[in-house]
Amino acid sequence: MSGAPRWMPDPRAIPTLGALAVFVLMAAAGGMAFKGFFSQQVFLNLLIDNAFLLVVAVGMTFVILSGGIDLSVGAVVALASMVVAFLVQQLGWSLSAAFAAALCVGIAFGVVQGWLIARFNLQPFVVTLAGMFLARGSCYLISIDSIAISDEAFSEWAQMRVALGGENAPSVSIAALVAVAVLIVAMWVARATSFGRTIYAMGGSPASAVLMGLPVFAATVGVYTLSGLLSALGGVLLTFYMLSGYGLHAVGLELDAIAAVVIGGTLLSGGAGYVIGTLFGVLILGLIQTAISFEGSLSSWWTRITVGVLLLVSCLLQRLLQNTRR
Amino acid sequence: MRRHHPLFWPLATLVALLAVNAVFNPGFLHLQWRDGHLYGALIDILNRAAPLAIVALGMTLVIATRGIDISVGAILAIAAATAAWMVGGDLVIQDGVQTHVSRFPLPVAIIGALVIGSICGLWNGVLVAHIGMQPIVATLVLMVAGRGIAQLLTGGQIITIYFAPYFYLGNGFLLGLPFAMFVALGVWVLMHLAMTRTALGLFIQAIGINPESARTAGLPQRAITLCVYVVCGVTAAIAGLLVSSNVKSADGNNAGMLLELDAILAVTLGGTLLTGGRFSLAGSVIGALIIQTLTTTIYSIGVPPEINLVVKAVVVFLVMLLQSADFRAWLASAVRRPTVRGAE
Numbered sequence: 001m002s003g004a005p006r007w008m009p010d011p012r013a014i015p016t017l018g019a020l021a022v023f024v025l026m027a028a029a030g031g032m033a034f035k036g037f038f039s040q041q042v043f044l045n046l047l048i049d050n051a052f053l054l055v056v057a058v059g060m061t062f063v064i065l066s067g068g069i070d071l072s073v074g075a076v077v078a079l080a081s082m083v084v085a086f087l088v089q090q091l092g093w094s095l096s097a098a099f100a101a102a103l104c105v106g107i108a109f110g111v112v113q114g115w116l117i118a119r120f121n122l123q124p125f126v127v128t129l130a131g132m133f134l135a136r137g138s139c140y141l142i143s144i145d146s147i148a149i150s151d152e153a154f155s156e157w158a159q160m161r162v163a164l165g166g167e168n169a170p171s172v173s174i175a176a177l178v179a180v181a182v183l184i185v186a187m188w189v190a191r192a193t194s195f196g197r198t199i200y201a202m203g204g205s206p207a208s209a210v211l212m213g214l215p216v217f218a219a220t221v222g223v224y225t226l227s228g229l230l231s232a233l234g235g236v237l238l239t240f241y242m243l244s245g246y247g248l249h250a251v252g253l254e255l256d257a258i259a260a261v262v263i264g265g266t267l268l269s270g271g272a273g274y275v276i277g278t279l280f281g282v283l284i285l286g287l288i289q290t291a292i293s294f295e296g297s298l299s300s301w302w303t304r305i306t307v308g309v310l311l312l313v314s315c316l317l318q319r320l321l322q323n324t325r326r
Numbered sequence: 327m328r329r330h331h332p333l334f335w336p337l338a339t340l341v342a343l344l345a346v347n348a349v350f351n352p353g354f355l356h357l358q359w360r361d362g363h364l365y366g367a368l369i370d371i372l373n374r375a376a377p378l379a380i381v382a383l384g385m386t387l388v389i390a391t392r393g394i395d396i397s398v399g400a401i402l403a404i405a406a407a408t409a410a411w412m413v414g415g416d417l418v419i420q421d422g423v424q425t426h427v428s429r430f431p432l433p434v435a436i437i438g439a440l441v442i443g444s445i446c447g448l449w450n451g452v453l454v455a456h457i458g459m460q461p462i463v464a465t466l467v468l469m470v471a472g473r474g475i476a477q478l479l480t481g482g483q484i485i486t487i488y489f490a491p492y493f494y495l496g497n498g499f500l501l502g503l504p505f506a507m508f509v510a511l512g513v514w515v516l517m518h519l520a521m522t523r524t525a526l527g528l529f530i531q532a533i534g535i536n537p538e539s540a541r542t543a544g545l546p547q548r549a550i551t552l553c554v555y556v557v558c559g560v561t562a563a564i565a566g567l568l569v570s571s572n573v574k575s576a577d578g579n580n581a582g583m584l585l586e587l588d589a590i591l592a593v594t595l596g597g598t599l600l601t602g603g604r605f606s607l608a609g610s611v612i613g614a615l616i617i618q619t620l621t622t623t624i625y626s627i628g629v630p631p632e633i634n635l636v637v638k639a640v641v642v643f644l645v646m647l648l649q650s651a652d653f654r655a656w657l658a659s660a661v662r663r664p665t666v667r668g669a670e
Contacts, residue, residue: 120656126594126646131639132639137635137637137639141633299477301473301475303474304474308468308470311467315459319457
């Protein structure tokens with residue numbers, strides 16, 4: 001890939017490496033400041049508590065890499081949780097059928113949004129904004145109230161922990177394993193498939209991508225479909241975490257997802273970035289929350305302020321790199 | 327190419343919505359003079375649409391320069407928290423009557439909130455115009471951090487405002503009409519004059535159509551871009567004053583929630599393209615009225631309020647499609663050749 005000397009990292013990788021460095025530094029600082037912070041379980045909990053965010057943010061990474069944006073993800077997460085809860089709890093569907101239905105809803109949202117954007121040259125911002133209204137509104141059409149899931153098999157699945165190693169070893173939830181699997185597949189798709197390479201090319205320069213004969217139309221529809229699918233999957237994981245479906249679940253999740261992607265070093269204008277960076281972004285967001293809860297006296301709103309500052313630093317860093325490359 | 331006045335479709339939408347209301351609710355257009363005020367559903371719509379219209383006006387200028395400001399909701403919350411803190415104070419017993427004494431005089435509190443709003447706008451403007459960040463990213467920073475700042479100001483609580491004179495802003499009447507309406511009208515007229523009586527409107531349009539050539543033509547592109555974000559911040563702060571006065575409290579977490587989306591929607595409904603360039607202040611005001619009328623309609627014709635969002639989504643989809651040249655061409659070809667069905 002890189003033509004620079006081997007010891008120099010690809011300049012496009014610097015923001016992502018920066019995110020990794022921030023994560024390591026924060027973890028080290030937290031370990032020094034708080035007793036019990038530096039344990040495997042604390043770090044695995046980061047993954048468990050943010051599994052759904054990671055899945056959603058991976059989808060968002062592809063959208064942003066392609067030069068678009070998807071504001072509907074939080075609402076689709078809520079809708080998926082609502083669909084699962086409604087089908088299982090009130091219609092008595094089997095779990096797998098309900099999951100499949102939720103994923104189909106997510107795919108349908110993604111296909112329609114992607115098609116509108118690609119076919120009519122509409123702005124992703126507005127299309128997915130309308131999609132967000134539609135998905136949230138659809139939640140309330142199903143029910144205005146939260147639907148708690150009392151299905152036993154469901155809560156059993158939700159509480160199941162897979163131990164890593166022998167007895168008393170740290171353990172993770174199924175949701176975390178799913179999220180890691182999604183991450184690995186996504187990294188492969190972005191690096192090694194023609195779909196992934198088309199997305200990078202589109203994000204870099206849509207006009208050149210068209211001139212190169214790349215299937216830009218299909219890739220655009222594909223990228224929003226992927227985001228819709230992963231949002232719905234995130235919604236299913238969130239339902240495991242919350243054990244309920246609710247129209248007000250995951251309000252503002254799109255912001256967290258975008259923040260995670262950008263902090264992870266993906267350029268918001270598209271074309272450059274790494275899926276693995278999004279993992280660092282999500283872990284950093286989780287770490288801020290963990291640190292604030294360990295600290296105890298700091299109020300929750302410091303989370304938002306810290307995230308804002310990190311976002312700013314990340315964007316300034318990207319901006320600086322763009323300028324030096326020119 | 328265009329067969330209609332640019333305000334034709336927004337106005338037609340508004341009139342259609344009003345007509346639907348008038349059909350379902352015969353008393354809808356009825357105005358009544360009571361207690362020295364004018365009452366009626368129309369007045370109510372005007373009053374409730376005022377904060378959104380004001381923010382939409384500021385947003386129009388930002389969008390006209392090819393920008394976007396998604397932090398207006400957070401700025402509103404910060405300004406509301408500032409004003410609430412400044413007029414908040416102690417409960418004092420004066421002459422045997424419980425009176426709330428404001429921490430600062432009311433004008434100072436209002437100016438304080440506006441200054442905070444302009445500082446927020448300046449921050450966005452510097453990031454966009456001087457650092458060269460994409461507007462959506464630059465304002466995302468404040469959108470995320472802003473609510474945290476607002477909560478910091480309110481101490482995580484919802485501040486209840488007891489200082490009675492402050493209530494006039496969002497609840498008072500002037501000449502029998504809601505005061506908020508006059509504020510919105512004032513902002514509109516001021517901006518309209520600035521856009522039409524000075525070259526500013528032309529400059530903003532030029533920047534929106536092509537920032538590079540605007541700069542080569544010698545326009546102070548950076549200064550103007552900076553200014554439109556400051557104006558947008560100030561309009562968000564004005565809306566913050568009206569909203570917090572109307573509900574007599576400031577909520578750092580929820581005040582102005584999704585306002586950025588409504589404001590962008592109002593601007594889009596009013597016919598201003600998100601791609602920048604040609605803009606219409608009047609259109610944005612009409613857009614804000616459409617959104618408020620839609621909400622009122624949904625309540626008044628007895629549709630359950632939970633459908634509100636779905637209806638809004640459908641309207642956005644329709645307007646967005648009608649604005650797209652590709653869609654109109656597709657529609658025209660579909661109408662002309664009805665036999666080719668489902669052709670994509």
